[in-house]
Amino acid sequence: MKKILLISVLFTHLLWAQEELKHEVFFETDEFEVTETEQSRLLVFLSEIENLDIQKISIYGFTDDRGSESYNLALSQKRANSIKTTFSNHEFDESLITNVDGKGKILLKLIKEENVNKIRGLNRKVEIIVSPVFPPKPIVETKVKTAKETLEGNIKIGDNIVLDNILFQTGYSYLLPESKKTLEEIAKVLIKRDDIYFTIQGHVCCTQNSRDAIDRKTNKRNLSLARAKHIYDYLVKQGINAKRMKFVGMRRKFPLGGEAKYDRRVEIMVTYVSEIN
DSSP: OHHHHHHHHHHHHHHHHTOOEEEEEEOOTTOOSOOHHHHHHHHHHHHHHTTSOEEEEEEEEEEOSOSOHHHHHHHHHHHHHHHHHHHHHTTOOGGGEEEEEEEEEOOOOOSSGGGHHHHHHHHSEEEEEEEEOSSOOOOOOOOOOOHHHHHHSOOOTTOEEEOTTOOBOTTSSOBOGGGHHHHHHHHHHHHHOTTEEEEEEEOOOSOGGGOOOOBTTTTBSOHHHHHHHHHHHHHHHTTOOGGGEEEEEOTTSSOOSSOGGGGSOEEEEEEEEOOOO
């Protein structure tokens, strides 16, 4: 009996693990810009999927039955494109988006005459389908020299040091919990190495044309700068002289080419090393 129960639980888990996640965004008549209400709903959905191991994302645009066929196809494509842009602006890897298609009109299915406007409103939409990877990819750990080890060694002007394991929540300048201990260790080293002057460089992932990402907290397109300032403010609080530091936002000029989460990063560029007596 216990074996049957265990098999049943495992089977249910496998079905759940492979289940697609879906979301719909609704639009005003003849519009393809996302309204404030729908944007808020979409951001909640993004927050629900941002930590998933995603295989692919499909985006399909639709219109109501009014307008010519060519007009509806063009409008539905614009709606799909606007949602793709929202994903990009909020640091979702575009390579995961395999379909961005305008499907044109949805035929009106009348139930009652007074429901016409409501039904048409529900047909003016974009459907988002997110397919998780199953089984999840194995975690591969590689041994590299850490930022702490680098800072404790020989440093010269122009050195660029990636602060390893300083990872940020998607769309925010907030650190992930597992990164806080690493930042504490780096701060302790920088307090001792008062011969080093440096610029803190913030980065984002996944935006189009090297643009900065939108900071969900402020709704401003300056997330890379906000991330750099977050680290700057923390180091000042830990007792590091502010005169030794500057902070800048690098937008998405220098992607690392690996997993998207590693582009949500901060680097230290050494600008001056004083002589130690």
